[in-house]
Structures are given as C-alpha cells and as structure tokens.
Amino acid sequence: MTHRSWAEPWRIKMVEPLRMTTRAERESAIARAGYNTFLLDADDVYIDLLTDSGTSAMSDRQWAGIMLGDEAYAGSRNFLNLQNAVREYYGFEHVIPTHQGRGAEHILSQILIEHGDHVPGNMYFTTTRAHQELAGAAFHDVIVDEAHDPASEYPFKGNVDLAKLDALVSKVGANRIPYISVAATVNLAGGQPISLQNLRAVREYTRERGILVILDAARAVENAWFIQQREPGHSRYSIEFLLKEMCKQADGMTMSAKKDSLANIGGWLALRDDALADAARNLVVLYEGLHTYGGLAGRDMEAIAIGIQESVHEDHIRSRIGQVMYLGNKLIDAGIPVVKPIGGHAVFLDAAAMLPHIPRPEFPAQALAAALYVESGIRSMERGAVSAGRDENGENRYPSLELVRLTVPRRVYTQAHMDVVAESVIEIASMRESVAGLQFTYEPKHLRFFQARFRPVAVQAEHESAHQSMAVSPR
C-alpha cells in the first residue's frame, strides 16, 4: 500500500523557542525593514519560510559528527568522509568543497566561461545567472513553455526544451556554449522537477556538440523523488539509484549542501575531468580555502557527509515533500492561486493572480510578502520582478511568474505550523483589496532583492491621509 500520511520519520531532540509579536510590532518592523522581508530581524518573525537554505534542523547523528570535526588545515579526515559520500551518492570523482553553493558557482563560472560566451539553462536562478554574467557570459532560458504557466499541471515543468536549445546552438554556435546549466529541481519555476528522460536527451544532444552538462544539484534528491513518483516505469527504482542516474548525465555539479544535504552551511563543486578539477582547485585556494576544506570547518564537512546519507532515505524524502504537499493542497482546496503542481521545497503563491489590482511595476509579490508578514508574522520571499532585476538596457525584467515563495525548512516546523500558514494565507486572500503596491526607495546594482528598500505606493486619495506608511491598511 502507499502511505497516505507523511508523518515525520523522527522525533524531536532539541527545540528553539519562537517569539510571538503583535500586529503593531510587525507594522513597525516591516517599515523599518523597508518592506523587504530579507531585512527583518529574525527575532521579529514567527514562522520563517524565507528559505529552506541552511535553515534545516540537523539530526543527533549530525551533531555527533560536529563533535568529530578534525580542524587540521590540510588533509582533514572529515574531508575524506565528505569526498567518499559525494563519490558514493553522486558519483563524481573530483570533490572540491566550498563554503556554500555560490562559492562553487563562482569557481565554475570562472574556469569555464570566456567573455562573450552563452550559457543556456532551465530557467535562471539569481546567484547562478549573476556569476555567469560576472564571468562575461549571457544567460539563455531554454526551459519548456509549461514552466512559465503557473496553472499548467505538466508533471515535469523543469524540462529543457531541446528545440530552444537547438535554436540557440544554431544562432551562436556550439563552440560559444561552454556548458548548459541544468537545475534539478527548478527553484524559480516553483520547485519543479526535470525528468530523467529529458536529462538523458540533453546529454545526448550536448555530447555530440561538445557542450558540458553542469547539474545544479541543490535539490536533486527531491527531483529524484518526483521521478520515482511521476515518471512512467520508474517507481521501482530507489532514490539512491535515481540520484546516481541523474548525475551520470552530467559532467559536473555545483551543490549547496544547505538544501538537500541538511547542513547549516557548505557546498561543493564536483567534476569528472582531471584538468578541469585542477583548474578549479587552483581557484578554490584563492577564493575559498585549501582544497581539502574549501572554507568550511572540518565539523561542517562531517555534518554534510552524514546529511547526504540521511537525505536519500525514502522515509525522509517522502515526509519532506509530503509536508510541502500538505500545505499546498490546503491552499488549493481554499481556492488560493498557487503554482501547480506543488513543488519539492516550497509552495509558490501566484501573486499576480491573487492581487490583480496591483500593476506589475508596483511589485505585487513583494507587496504580498510584506502584507503576509504584517498580518501573521510569517516571513516569505518575493520571487518575481524584484528578484529578476534589470536587463542590459536597464529596464525592469518582468518574468512571467510573479510569485511569493513559502519555503519549508527541513525537519523544523510541525503540521500545526503549516495549518497556521494556510490559515494566514487564506485570510490575506479574503482582504486582498487592502494590500497596496510598492516602489523602490533604494535599489542595489547586483542581486537587488537582498537589500532593496521600498515604500507603499500612495493609495487612493481618500485612504491616503492616515496610513501612507503602511503596506496594508488596517482592517
């Protein structure tokens, strides 16, 4: 029989108290934070769904591993354990630790990209694209069209559209495409998976043309679970097998261990090619640390090595994604517009559909995230036009998806917490008219969503007088 319940395959060993705040406290907190949830003090947050990155609860085994940290500068045994775990579960020969995922992206972009190159990918991700551009490449989105339609129920919205890839190759030539960046799952499409069949097709296509495949594997275990659940003929394979099979289609991987691997810090770059790995090791020393610690404490490498083993357990991944599904289905049942199907790590609210009265230049998703915080103390993240930044002509990019991400940290929140989140979102939906749009008061040049500040766009004259400074007018 299939398990209907996603009950957690663990019990709680250590807790961290939460602080409750009043609506008035939150109103002043969000104003202080410039209506950007990134700038809130964590102490002012009740349920923190900003990100699933580095926010997981470690297991007692991982904490025991923390105590086994070998802090030798060179040749630490924890590095050997990490290397073995990556080789065993991901199957890459060369393992180069980095302080987190963007450290791996930085090094990869610097060694593979030459100025004027083109890098296709299944939808952009903020830091990934920033590193590609910093190294002198232009990014091209080659994801299937379904990914841009939040209502489409297509099971593999993370797939690469090979026709789009082929069109790019014809236009710029395969020799100007050092690699294709394939994310599994695709974060900004809503945590959507890529199928094994599609990944194999990408491998076939690129092999003939000398283009490398680099897997952004931060949530590849979650992707493997979707393959097992949704891809015809794959339900009999283990998560371990499917993960390895996915990795076989790639020449290298970048990893943020803060996601699937259940660690609070860390990442790695893994490669098959000896010469590329040597080039990467020469840079890791400059930016990160010696190649046997890469800017991580020994204990962190141990926690990651153990986290990798825990991440591929079927019970763990079923419960992990089961919890996200639980929240998503509650919202769907209540008629809230969300990205479908529900993804692996988060439920994405379709802010454009939820707040149709706010025009795109007034950033409906940013406004929704601010309003959700004020109403309930829940912190979420904008993943829309603010995150997408400006194009080469300085114009705002307006991606087809204008989303608010409710990201679920691993093993941290309970079913009751999820119930509160669902109730809060449903409540906001019922008072949507009172949510006002936002405009920039400070806009940084790179990755603006992190540190940007906003103010509410002045609402209609009759509302304006008393409550100009609030994202949400009082009920």
Place this chain on the structure above:
Amino acid sequence: MRFNTIIEPFRIKTVEPIRQTTVSQRRAAIEKAHYNVFLLPARDVLIDLLTDSGTGAMSVYQWAGMMKGDESYAGARSFDAFESAVRDITGFSHVIPTHQGRAAEHILFHTVVRKGDIVPNNTHFDTTRANVEDAGGIPLDLPTREGKRAQSSDPFKGNMDVDALERTLEQHGERVPLVMITVTNNSEGGQPVSLENVRDVSAVCRRYGVPLFIDACRFAENAWLNKSREAHLATRSARSIAQEMFSLADGCTMSAKKDGMANIGGFLAMNNGALASRCRTRLVLTEGFPTYGGLAGYDLEAIAVGLNEALDEDYLRYRIRSIEYLGEKLLAAGVPIVTPTGGHALYLDARRMLAHVPQSEYPAWALSLVLYVEGGVRAAEIGSVMFGRKQNGIERFSELELVRLAFPRRVYTQSHVDYVAEVVCYVNSIASRIRGVRITEAPSVLRHFTARLEPIAGQLLAPGPTSSASTMP
C-alpha cells in the same frame, strides 16, 4: 609573583586522540603526498603545527554559543551578537561577515583596487598578496630593515618602514587605494607592530588622504606583545591597546580563525558607509547575505565569544609564554631560530641550519619534510616555495628561508611542546645530512598549497655515519 610556571588558564573538557606512526610509515606517507606536507592526510600527523588558523580548541562558552546558533537566513540574532562584539573591539561602524579572512581580502581588493594600483603593506601574507594580484594590483612590501634580519633582537620587527611609505605615497599617491598593515607580521616571523608605528603610519596615510586598513588576524597577540615590550603600555589592558590601534585605522580585514578563536569565519569592517555598501554588493555575489556572509549562525556565535576570550590576559600570557618556552629550549640547544620569539609561532632559520643547501634547492621546505619524517611534526615552509616566483624564466627567491612551527590555540600541552623540542634538536643534530628538493609540478598562484616536489638526491637524508636508516635516539 611567588611561582614562575605559567599554567594554562583552563582545564580540558574534550579530547581528540592522536595517532602514532613510525618513521617508515611517514616516509611512505610523505612520498605519497608528493613531498608536500599540505597534501598529507591529517591522520598521518602526530603533532600538527602547520598553522594556527582554524585549528584552535573552542571553550565551553563557544560551544554553548554553537548550540544557540540562529540559522535564519536574514537578520539572525547570532549576527547581532557578532556585530556588537566586533564593534566593541574595533570601533568600526560597518561589520561584514565572511566565510574566512581571504574572502574579506577578496571583496575589499576587488572593490577598491584598479588595474596597476599599488597596495603597500608591512609584509603581505600569501593569500593577501594573491588577492591583490587577482584584483589587478601590485603588492608592495615595506618592512623595516630590522624585520629582514632573522637574528636582530629588535622588539618590533613587524613594523612598517614609515619613510619608505611616505616616499611611495609622494611618488604614486594617486595609484594607492589603501595602505595595509599586518598585525602581527606573519611572514616576518610573527613579529609585532608597535602601537607607535601604527600611529606614524596612520599619520602619513591621513596626510595623503589614503585609507589605512589593518590585517587584524592576530590583533590580540599584537596588543599583548605591545603591553609586554613597551614600558609605558605595561599598565594598559590588552583590550584598550587593541582598541587604540583600531582607532588609528579606517577599517580592517580579519580571519576569525586566528584571534577570533574560531574554527571558521572572518570579517571586513570599516567606517566608510559608501564603501561598505559597495563591499556588500560583492559580498552577496561571492559569500552570502550581509547578515551571515557565508557562515552558519552557530559560527557567528562562536566568533562573538571567541573575540573576547582572545583578549583575556591570562590566556595571552600563557599563549605567548608557550612559544617563548619552546624558543628558550631551542636556543639553549643552539638551534638557529628567529628572535625574539613572536606571537603565534616559532620560526626555524633554515638558511643557517642548512647552510649547505642552496636556495635553489629550497632548504626550508626540505627541513619541514625531515621534521615530519623523523618526528611526525607537521610545519609550514615560509620561504622560496611559498614566496618565490618565476619572472622571465628566472626564479626570484625569498629573503628568508623559514620553517614555521605554528601553535594551535589551547590544543597542545607542555609535554607536547617538550616532544617538539626534542624532535627539532635531533633534526638539528643531523642537519648536515639533509638534502635539497626540486619542484616537479606547480600552479602559478599560491603554488605551495598544491605543488609536487621530489628529493634531488633521491632521498631526503644522506646516509648517516652509523646507520642508513635514521631513527629518533
């Protein structure tokens, strides 16, 4: 004081077993590691003096802080604790965490250095030099003449040559985006920089309108060495000396793996808000969001506690005394070392110890290999493999050929130190048999970390008078 012995101001809470190996096991291990101690697995090392960076033992309070870590991606309370600890000691208003010291350097230099700019420093450390060059700048070392003399007993051999700095700024002022001063001066033997020297350097920088940044890795040790070597500072606290030093500068880079008493972490701090905001823009790209900078929340807590523990005077007295203790033992046995002993390490003078090995055969590197094979002690070469470089096919050698015995903080006991002294004395007694090495493969940047070498004569030691297999007496 009634008693002369300076004991550790702590007792041991957790231990980590170390593994004994034989000379022949180590001979095989070093061959497998391509005659580079950086490539040795740590489990094959008995006493690891490769570095004091990130290798310290944390206190119970730091471990308690680890358990309190707030892993929120943004605005974590652990950042507040970190920020206020850094502000309290440095006085700088903008505090930017980084995953370690070289990342702070990377961000600072990539933000302020333009191609062809000159960055003066008393002496650049390896990663600092590499990051200046990576950003297109030219690192310029301005040590005093005393600093280059291993045998000089000047108390502040880490000082910067103020006249040379003034000349540099007069001639190239517009090409100097900032001046750096490294405390203590690691590459010159862990030697301190006097508060007076920082004051003079600061005055010159202000006259020319150039910001002064401190490479503050060992700020607490430097403060203590000022207190113990300058009569007029004897009554001041190490904390107040450190605070005064920071007040003379415009910012600092820091590896919290040294005087932050942490296993990982670092920061960049400064007063200039506009510059800080440019640095944060780069930070989010390469490190992480400004309230975690690539560190876990638990690391921020450990550093906040550690920075204050590093300024505890009982700790500093013990710390500096342990190095001095080893130095006295070695001097008594006639081993050539850099004097006076510095803050974090003892430096063997390989040029004097191995006068028969020319610099082209890397005497300090060879010495470090023999220390490992004979005694299982891992130490770092600070000489021509680390600092030498090829220019137009001709190799330029380092002024000093040193082997650094760096002491991890609060890790080894007095009997470990006694053992190290025995190993060094024994190796000194067979020094004439040590043979040079050559590089077979090396990258162009920071080559010492991953270079491969081999003994020129096929083995590290020429056969001895009694037996061909050397063993400890």
